[in-house]
Amino acid sequence: MLLEVNDLNVFYGAIHALQGVSFTLDEGEVVTLIGANGAGKSTTLRTISGLLRSRTGYVRFRGQDISTMPAEQIVRLGISQVPEGRKIFAPLTVRENLDMGAYTRTDGTEIQASMQRVFASFPRLKERINQLGGTLSGGEQQMLAMGRALMSRPKLLLLDEPSMGLSPILTEEIFRIIKEINSQGTTILLVEQNALMALSVANRAYVLETGSIVLQGSAAEVRDNPQVRNAYLGVG
Amino acid sequence: MQKANSTQRSLPAVRTSGARLAWIGRGFLIILALMALIVLVRNFINNPLLFAQIVISGLQLGFVYALIALGYTMVYGIVRLINFAHGDVFMAGAFVSYFAVTRFQLHVWPTLIDPNLPPIVITVVGSITVILLSMAVCALLAVTIERVAYKPLRNAPRIAALITAIGVSFFIEYFGALNFVFSPRFIPYQRPFEVVTWYIRDGIHLVIDGKAPPDGSITFSNIAIIIMVVSILMQLSLQFLVRRTRIGKAMRATAFDKQAAQLMGINVDRIISITFALGAALAGLGGVLYAIAYPSINTLLGVLPGLKAFVAAVMGGIGSIPGAFIGALIMGQAESLTAGYISTPMRDAIAFTILIVVLLVRPTGIFGEPEKEKA
Numbered sequence: 001m002l003l004e005v006n007d008l009n010v011f012y013g014a015i016h017a018l019q020g021v022s023f024t025l026d027e028g029e030v031v032t033l034i035g036a037n038g039a040g041k042s043t044t045l046r047t048i049s050g051l052l053r054s055r056t057g058y059v060r061f062r063g064q065d066i067s068t069m070p071a072e073q074i075v076r077l078g079i080s081q082v083p084e085g086r087k088i089f090a091p092l093t094v095r096e097n098l099d100m101g102a103y104t105r106t107d108g109t110e111i112q113a114s115m116q117r118v119f120a121s122f123p124r125l126k127e128r129i130n131q132l133g134g135t136l137s138g139g140e141q142q143m144l145a146m147g148r149a150l151m152s153r154p155k156l157l158l159l160d161e162p163s164m165g166l167s168p169i170l171t172e173e174i175f176r177i178i179k180e181i182n183s184q185g186t187t188i189l190l191v192e193q194n195a196l197m198a199l200s201v202a203n204r205a206y207v208l209e210t211g212s213i214v215l216q217g218s219a220a221e222v223r224d225n226p227q228v229r230n231a232y233l234g235v236g
Numbered sequence: 237m238q239k240a241n242s243t244q245r246s247l248p249a250v251r252t253s254g255a256r257l258a259w260i261g262r263g264f265l266i267i268l269a270l271m272a273l274i275v276l277v278r279n280f281i282n283n284p285l286l287f288a289q290i291v292i293s294g295l296q297l298g299f300v301y302a303l304i305a306l307g308y309t310m311v312y313g314i315v316r317l318i319n320f321a322h323g324d325v326f327m328a329g330a331f332v333s334y335f336a337v338t339r340f341q342l343h344v345w346p347t348l349i350d351p352n353l354p355p356i357v358i359t360v361v362g363s364i365t366v367i368l369l370s371m372a373v374c375a376l377l378a379v380t381i382e383r384v385a386y387k388p389l390r391n392a393p394r395i396a397a398l399i400t401a402i403g404v405s406f407f408i409e410y411f412g413a414l415n416f417v418f419s420p421r422f423i424p425y426q427r428p429f430e431v432v433t434w435y436i437r438d439g440i441h442l443v444i445d446g447k448a449p450p451d452g453s454i455t456f457s458n459i460a461i462i463i464m465v466v467s468i469l470m471q472l473s474l475q476f477l478v479r480r481t482r483i484g485k486a487m488r489a490t491a492f493d494k495q496a497a498q499l500m501g502i503n504v505d506r507i508i509s510i511t512f513a514l515g516a517a518l519a520g521l522g523g524v525l526y527a528i529a530y531p532s533i534n535t536l537l538g539v540l541p542g543l544k545a546f547v548a549a550v551m552g553g554i555g556s557i558p559g560a561f562i563g564a565l566i567m568g569q570a571e572s573l574t575a576g577y578i579s580t581p582m583r584d585a586i587a588f589t590i591l592i593v594v595l596l597v598r599p600t601g602i603f604g605e606p607e608k609e610k611a
Binding site for chain 2: 103149
């Protein structure tokens with residue numbers, strides 16, 4: 001088991017955002033968390049990354065408890081997040097943004113190799129290498145955010161709403177790259193509002209509703225569940 | 237129909253009266269600026285030598301303010317805090333060098349290794365040691381202040397941290413005023429090296445102690461040159477650090493978005509500490525140079541230079557490193573020209589007049605951009 005999330009209870013002040021969330025990820029999988037706005041998907045990712053703390057339970061990564069670890073150390077262990085809204089460093093160039101993604105690494109030449117790999121997946125970034133992050137389009141920013149997250153060579157990639165604000169064509173493109181990243185050996189935990197898209201690339205899925213997991217199963221099972229079809233896939 | 241028309245017309249009317257008021261203010265400022273310019277030009281024509289002398293002393297001040305202002309602007313850039321204790325760190329720098337020189341003779345330590353070293357080597361090595369020690373102590377002091385006073389308030393409203401900064405400033409000043417610390421008196425400062433003055437008149441000549449330089453000459457000193465050179469070097473190295481190095485990029489990333497920086501594996505606390513330490517080291521360096529140039533030190537030494545450097549940082553656009561530098565040079569000239577042509581006590585008032593004018597006319601400063609709301 002690569003990641004084991006057990007009984008998370010996270011609060012924003014008085015709001016009980018996660019109410020006993022538990023799930024697991026195996027190496028090599030693509031797992032998706034789907035659910036409505038405010039269901040707790042982003043909160044789950046932020047807790048795994050160490051930006052938020054759970055009052056109970058634990059997060060174990062390759063058997064090691066990371067629930068009290070500072071965020072920067074979790075990155076070093078091999079968990080990288082593409083945050084919601086991309087969070088590109090607008091005043092830094094594309095290259096500098098990628099450099100920041102490799103901040104935990106000190107192997108200079110290897111970093112250059114990683115950057116070339118990122119450019120192979122996202123040729124658009126190479127064209128814009130000296131442009132400021134803030135001047136990129138939404139799709140390019142998403143690519144930069146993903147490239148930046150890959151620069152730390154993560155074992156587990158957390159993707160928070162990668163399709164947000166993107167055109168259907170760009171969304172297709174992003175999801176094609178997600179599959180590609182996974183086929184190269186990176187495990188992926190994908191949070192999406194676009195459930196149909198997410199289920200098309202995922203092996204397994206968990207459905208979150210107001211802070212609890214209400215349904216889980218293989219992507220096909222979840223896709224065929226009548227309630228899910230009704231609530232998230234927009235088909236009757 | 238007519239009614240609708242009249243209301244439509246009244247709206248622009250209100251706007252014009254507001255615009256007219258703004259123009260009165262702007263016109264007033266332009267008249268003031270023109271008057272100042274006329275005074276300056278007339279004085280320059282009447283006595284260009286005196287004018288040059290005043291500009292030189294303004295440069296000396298401005299380059300010291302630049303060293304302080306860099307710390308204000310860097311810290312603001314990364315934690316959005318006006319660190320009012322920064323001027324007191326500057327004061328601490330002066331006092332550390334005072335103790336190092338007067339109590340511990342650190343400025344002549346190379347004689348312990350070999351008393352026959354050439355005096356120039358002893359002076360240079362000794363003085364640099366004193367300066368580095370002051371910078372290190374100031375860095376440590378600022379990191380401690382940040383850990384103890386500001387870090388617990390990082391998620392508190394900004395005003396809480398600001399008031400704390402003022403409190404820390406007063407604490408350092410009046411703790412320093414205790415008799416067993418620095419005492420409240422003015423203390424004559426023993427320089428780690430002698431200040432040598434030259435005058436320019438038909439070539440460059442040394443000013444001999446006790447003899448006034450001849451009329452119609454411009455004087456300048458080694459400390460003025462050192463201040464300018466060191467300040468420019470520091471400015472350039474800081475630019476290099478922030479633009480080119482891994483730490484500098486991490487500082488800019490942290491300044492822009494702390495959580496995103498954490499997701500990159502950047503230890504945000506460490507980056508903030510480094511920022512405070514760098515700013516404080518520059519202030520400490522400024523403190524030593526300032527004490528060498530104006531050799532009488534006191535626990536309130538940092539108050540006015542600190543405030544003026546703060547005005548300089550605001551004028552340049554707080555958060556901008558080149559802005560702080562330019563702002564500081566303008567402040568130095570404004571102060572020196574005021575002292576020279578209007579009156580000496582006015583030199584402090586002019587700083588705050590400039591602050592008010594900047595806040596009225598261009599609150600974001602020369603290089604500043606309006607703060608963007610982050611989603």
